[in-house]
Amino acid sequence: MIVRRHWALSWLLVALLSATTNSPGKIGPAAALAQAEEGGGTATLLFISVLPGHALTPPVAQVRQAGERALDETARRAGRAPVDAALVLALQQSHRVRTALGLTSEFLDALRTQTGAASVLVGQLFLYHERLALAARALRTDDGVLVWADAAETAAPTPDQDWGETIARLAANLDGWQPTPAAALRPGESLLVLPARASGLEPAEGELLTACLLGELLACGRGEVLDPGLLAGQLQALGRGTTALDATACEAIRRAFGPAPLLVPEIICWDTVERSPALPLPEERGPALRPPERSIMLTLRTVDTSALVVLNRREVYRGTTPSTGWFGVQRSVSPLARYREATVELLAQDPDRQGKETR
Amino acid sequence: MKPSRSLPALLICLALLPGCAPRATTFVNQNVDFGRIRRCAVLPMRNLSQDQGAAERVQSVFLTELLRAGRGLQIVEPGETNAALRELRLNTAEPIQPARLVELGRRLGADGIFGGAVLEYGVEQGGRDRVTLVTAEFDLSETETGSLIWKTEIQGKGTSLWRKLFGGEPASLYAVTRDIARQALETLF
Structure with missing residues (x-):
């Protein structure tokens, strides 16, 4: 009878542990590591840079969504399944990764162990001089070595054009990301x-x-x-x-x-920049002054x-x-x-x- | 002996082709064994011109030319030089005293310290002509006593007789800067 009680208690503990580690959207570290070692998934990150004098016509959230979709598609084309975006965002926030060149070893470790991502695909959208560029690079999460990088650009869409379509076309123009042997x-x-x-x-x-x-x-x-x-x-x-x-x-x-x-x-x-430049006349201000x-x-x-x-x-x-x-x-x-x-x-x-x- | 027919044409070509070669005034201490100077630091240049970025640009080009011309000369990483300047609280906006140069040399493990100033930098408007003009001085001090062993003042113009006669854009500020850095280093190496 006593022995039976002990068994029941053990099963209860196991059930409790598995419930805490296998919460939805998060996979256990062991499974994550196994997935990473097998060449598992890819975490995608997108950053947007708009140069002064330029503005995004659609809302930023809309552009971000289109960019993330395009990056996910790029990862899929390379045979890598994108990992849970919400979890990646949570890790990005907790590790304070604010720029595309701000990835730290700790952040990569966290991605590998908590999401099972074997690689990270980092995309950067630039809007400047009426052009839209997408720079993307992929790196391994275990050692931070780059495996692929490319950039493409096109004319920035006009307000009546579909930004999502333009960003998808940009991503498609990148040289295909093939996992480097x-x-x-x-x-x-x-x-x-x-x-x-x-x-x-x-x-x-x-x-x-x-x-x-x-x-x-x-x-x-x-x-x-x-x-x-x-x-x-x-x-x-x-x-x-x-x-x-x-x-x-x-x-x-x-x-x-x-x-x-x-x-x-x-x-x-x-x-050349003069030490005390003459102030521009009001009608001369604005992007028109900026040389292309x-x-x-x-x-x-x-x-x-x-x-x-x-x-x-x-x-x-x-x-x-x-x-x-x-x-x-x-x-x-x-x-x-x-x-x-x-x-x-x-x-x-x-x-x-x-x-x-x-x- | 009959002069060649091509001689006048050659003379004309010679008169037209060269640009305004940089003019340098140089001092070299002949009593110094320059072979002993193996490791050098380059200080940020002083800027006496009207252009805010002139010193950084001229120093950048000078550093490249120094690495190309000075075979075997080791140049201390500029980040380390700047850290040493901060640590010793040295102000590079003014010439540094010899005693402080000795201190700086000891801190960086450098045998020599290059410095300099940009005196003029920009585009001059002379009548119809636009002329790019860069005047700078470069110097080298040894760090045993902090004494000056080389100094040159050099001026370069981005114009030529050809451009004056037939028009065209003046040489870029980069080209003029590179030329003066090369000419200056030729007086040293």
Whole structure:
């Protein structure tokens, strides 16, 4: 009789435990880990950047919904099932992940153990100069290594056009995300990349440059590229920004990610800014004043985090081109196309040779 | 000996082709063994021009050219240099005293410290002509005594006789800046 009571109590405890761990929308850590190891699901995250002087015509929630749908579809095309979005959002809020380059190791761990996501698909929608761009990247949740990155852009929809359809078309234009086989990534040759710093430009332009750079680094196959968000998160934990790359910051990076070379990208605006500019007349204010194209310089320096020295530095300059070409042909080069082209040139450059200017 | 017919054409070409090559005034301390300087830091440049971003741009280009020209020279990561400046409470808006340069050199483990200032930077309107103009000075101090061992003041213009005669856009500020940085470093290496 006593023995029977003990058995009953044990079954009750087991039933209670399983009820708490298998609550709806959340799978148990063991099951989540098993799913992650099997190549399980994908968590999708979407961020929206609207540059000053521009505005989204439809409500943000509507655009967000369309973007998330497009990302889920991209994940499905890659054979990955999107994990529970509500749970991902809850984790995003609890880990205070506010930007696309703000993913931390702890957040990735939480995603892996609590949702079973083996990878994260991060999308960024940019609205600027009447263009809409979508930059997306996928990374593994177990080590934060990037497996895919690409960006696409199109003309921003007019108020009467369907934003959802345009965003879906943008996502479809991304090079298909195929899970990169482990053999294609060269383990041991890892690259650490910091988010690009934008000087004299909007921070979103730095994010756009980072997206282009990551895509090109993966396309070059120069080794395993760690997500820049992890490095930024590591520096943030020290109470430092990505620009304060001193001995303490380098030591923290080296301890967390190893002695790999650190790539530091920057984008510097070369448009002249007077110290005391004349105030614009009222009729001159507004987006019309904003030039569609600016003179920019992209730089990429490689830092040895052990010796605290700059190993090499590459730079590419892009001046403005006249908006009207021969025979009155109107030219419009989008920022994404410029960054992408300049990034290709930057990475192809031999740092020991003379730099070149392209107008 | 009969002069070649192509000589006048060659002379005309020579007169038209070169742009306004940067003009430099340089001081080099000949009593210093430059071979001993292996590790250097580059300070943020002082900005005496009207353009807010001039110093950052010129310093950025100078750093790239320095890494290209100075074979074997180690350049301290600028983030570490800035941290040392903050730590020692040094103000780079004014020239740094030699004793403080010694202190800075010791803190960074640097044998030399590059500095400089942007004196003029922008586009000059001369009649119908628009001319890009950059004037800067660059210097190097050794960190044993903090004394100046190299200094050059250089001016570059983005115009040429060809442009003056036949018109066209002046060279970009980037091109002029890169040229002056290269010319300045040629007086050192």
